[in-house]
Amino acid sequence: MKILHTADWHLGKIVNSVHMTEDQSYILDQIISIAKEEKPDVIVIAGDLYDRSIPPKEAVELLNNVLTSLIAELRIPVLAISGNHDSPDRLEFGNQLFKAQQLYIETKLKGDLKPVTIHDEHGPVHFHLIPYIEPADARSFFEDDNIQSHQSAMKAIINHIEKHNDMTERHVFVGHAFIAGGMESESEERLSMIGGSPYVDANLFRVFRYVALGHLHQPQRVTSDVIRYSGSILKYSFSESTHNKSVTLVDMDQHGTCTLSFVPLVPKRDMRVIESYFDELMSGEALESTEDYLHIRLLDDGQLIDPMGKLRKRYPNILRLERKVLTSKMQLNDLNRIRQKQQMTHLQLFESFYEEMKGATIPEERQGQMAKIVQSLVEQEREK
Secondary structure, X not given: OEEEEEOOOOEOOEEOOEEOHHHHHHHHHHHHHHHHHHOOOEEEEEOOOEOOOOOOHHHHHHHHHHHHHHHHHOOOOXXXXXXXXXXXHHHHOOHHHHHHHOEEEEOOOOOOOOOEEEEEOOEEEEEEEEOOOXXXXXXXXXXXXXXXXXXXXXXXXXXXXXXXXXXXOEEEEEEXXXXXXXXXXXXXXXXXXXXXXXXXXXXXXXXXOEEEEEOOOOOEEOOOOOEEEOOOOOOOOHHHOXXXXXXXXXXXXXXXXXXXXXXEOOOOOOEEEEEEOHHHHHHOOOOOOOOOEEEEEEOOOOOOOOHHHHHOOOOOOEEEEEEHHHHHHHOOOOHHHHHHHHOOOHHHHHHHHHHHHXXXXXXXXXXXXXXXXXXXHHHHHHHO
16 A cells, blocks of 8 residues: 655644745645655545644635635545644534545544544555544543643554454555654744653554654654655755755555655745855855845855845845844843843944944944044933
8 A cells, every 4th residue: 555644734824924825835836746756555644734723714715625626626535633733623624524525634532533444456455543632532532530741642542453453464654743753843833741751652653654754844753664754845944955855655564564756845935044155146246146035154254234135136035034143142142131231332232233233342442432422412302
């Protein structure tokens, strides 16, 4: 059986005030093309289809169009779960009707946790769709007051699966959780710590032939090649600038042995961190004109007038601009220094600013000049 594993679409995402819908549509068209070429037997979406509980209209339309292409046109079953960003109630709407079209969406623990079973030429493969839940959800479902953490909640779920299924057959776990040992990035919202630690031990999943995970945005294995995060479909923060986004293809043989391959996803606009001098950027020596999303760190230590306005003529999608020299010095500031500055005179504040920008104290002759300018400005303010 061939499984296409993806997760963390975050439709409706806004990054630094930029709506990502166009970029998401571009990348989802690639996933549809991959599905056409690879012809998987099933597509798994391991949570966070939307970026927030009430998604914008454009995000809902995009998801509807993509699922219609995959299910109605390509006739590939889609198995999805809700993540911590999704609204279980909204995502659950119509899920019983959708099953007839081979769209399976699980958003809550209910019933007897019966898996979705898909057959290939070798027999059944059982997919256990376990959405993101809080410990309290599992505590209520199992009526067990001892469930006080994500670890104990997941342990109870897997114990239930083992008890009610023949685990010698081929079983796939689909979940949205924080597996201990996984590498985070800034764009992941921390899972709730209500009731204890959010971490889950990877050893719990050893009974499954493949574990399709969502939540962490970097594609990665956790302790085993078959316990895997597919990663997000796009870079959603500059902490992900070095990630290589992809979808995971899983070829499972009749014994449940999995062979993995990864199909890269190429964004319309990349997300990059660039360090250079202002003049080198303006001349194109450091970076050619591009529409990529940029975080630029300027290495200059002198005065620059309207650097953002000028740079955006060559690089229209600068989302963040900082002075590396200034930033490194600001990182040394603490609460006591801030309080000290609150007590400084206007001239002392300028002297402090000059030192931060130039890395040296202001010369005496300029101190006198600035004293006159500051005094003149103060007098003008008093006259208003």
